[in-house]
Every structure is written in structure tokens, then in C-alpha cells.
Amino acid sequence: MSPFVGELLGTMFLIILGDGVVANVLLNKSKGQNAGWIVITTGWAFAVMVGVFVASATGSAAAHINPAVSVGFALAGLTGGGFEGWSSVPTFIIAQVVGAFLGAVVVWLAYLPHWAETEDQGAKLGIFSTGPAIRNPVANNITEIIGTIVLVMGVAAIFSAGAGGISQGLGPFLVGSLVWGIGLSLGGPTGYAINPARDLGPRIAHQLLPIAGKGDSDWGYSWIPVVGPIVGGIIAGILIPLLIP
Numbered sequence: 001m002s003p004f005v006g007e008l009l010g011t012m013f014l015i016i017l018g019d020g021v022v023a024n025v026l027l028n029k030s031k032g033q034n035a036g037w038i039v040i041t042t043g044w045a046f047a048v049m050v051g052v053f054v055a056s057a058t059g060s061a062a063a064h065i066n067p068a069v070s071v072g073f074a075l076a077g078l079t080g081g082g083f084e085g086w087s088s089v090p091t092f093i094i095a096q097v098v099g100a101f102l103g104a105v106v107v108w109l110a111y112l113p114h115w116a117e118t119e120d121q122g123a124k125l126g127i128f129s130t131g132p133a134i135r136n137p138v139a140n141n142i143t144e145i146i147g148t149i150v151l152v153m154g155v156a157a158i159f160s161a162g163a164g165g166i167s168q169g170l171g172p173f174l175v176g177s178l179v180w181g182i183g184l185s186l187g188g189p190t191g192y193a194i195n196p197a198r199d200l201g202p203r204i205a206h207q208l209l210p211i212a213g214k215g216d217s218d219w220g221y222s223w224i225p226v227v228g229p230i231v232g233g234i235i236a237g238i239l240i241p242l243l244i245p
Helices: 003-026 037-057 067-076 085-110 121-128 137-158 171-186 196-208 224-243
Strands: none
Touching: 003 037, 003 085, 003 121, 003 196, 037 171, 067 085, 067 137, 067 196, 067 224, 085 121, 085 196, 121 196, 137 171, 137 224, 196 224
């Protein structure tokens, strides 16, 4: 196992459970149909927790499963667990995007009969990628930047010396809780991508897969859940050394 394999598998499991819960809520004739936002945010919290555990167990003790975290931590000088700073960033990001793509393929297969039963093309795309409640590129970017700053700084704080030292086993639960909180509090405007790989990999899958009745992949919006989180990660990377011991 290696950090590449760990990041790939961890991100794949993140998407299997994360996009999977959205499919459960949005697709017709699913047993979880119309279960609502609380179910989606809770499912994503568990998805992050499991993704971190899987990444750690399969070669990436750093378990970033998110390019914004990798960029932010590299800028802040936080290394370890197979992550060596800027030299590791390209490898981590490639693994994360590939893992997210593969996870989306698994979700498509898991719900295979339900795509044809669902007429709403926007709902189908929303299973794979995020979209704005109100399309406003400036505001949407601001939302993603804020959410990602909270994520990256929150993760750094959880594992900081100032937090009293978090055990490896407890950390993923706390990171999952952090993402749950971000979804509940900041997820309304854009669906809280806060992770470029989480949006880009599945959006590519949506474009390529023979999904029954799918529509456009909305590439016009796709840059926002990539650029916004990266900018948020950079800002967090600057603030972490200043604020978190």
C-alpha cells in the first residue's frame, strides 16, 4: 500500500457513501426517497469518517481525501502520515480525483434500475456533483471559500497540540462531525462541495457514463467547486500557522 492507493481508496469510499446517500434521497422508487437534507448531511458525515479510516488503513495515514486539504496543509507546512508537503500534492490530487470518479461509477451501478425511473435530469446531476440554489458566481465562490476555510482549519484544530492530542481512532469521527456541521450550517447555497475532487471526479463520471435519461453535466458551473475550495484551502493554509499551535 502507498499514500496514492490510500488517497484513491479513501476518496472512492467517500463518494460511494456520499453520492450514495444523495441517490437514495433523490432517485424515484428508492426506499429513502424524499428523506431530506438531514439525511443527506448525515450520510456525508459518515462518508467522510469512513473515507478517512479507509485512507489511513490502506496507505495514507494523512488521509486528506480532498485537494483543498492537501494544498492548505502544504502551505501551512503540516506534513506526516505519508504527506511530505508540496512534493506530495500532485500525487495526492491525482489519486483523489481518480478515486472520486471510481466511487461515482459504483454509485451508478448500485442504483442502476432507478435512473430510468427518474425523469428529473437536475436531480440526477445533483447526485454526482454540486450546484447552486441561486446561480451567482461571486456569491457561490464566497460560500465555497468560507466552507473550505472552516473545513481545513477545523481539521487542523482537531489534530493540533492545542486540542490536547487526538487519538488516531477518534480523529475520523470528529472530522465527520465537522463536515456534518458544515453541511447543516453552510450547505444551503451551493451544496457544500468544499472538495474539488468530490465534485470534479463524479462530474466527469456523469459526463461519460450511460446514465439513463441524463442531461447536461453543467460544465459552466464546474469551475466554482474547484476554484472556491482551492482558494479556501490557500487562505486556511496561511491562517493555520498564525492561529493554531
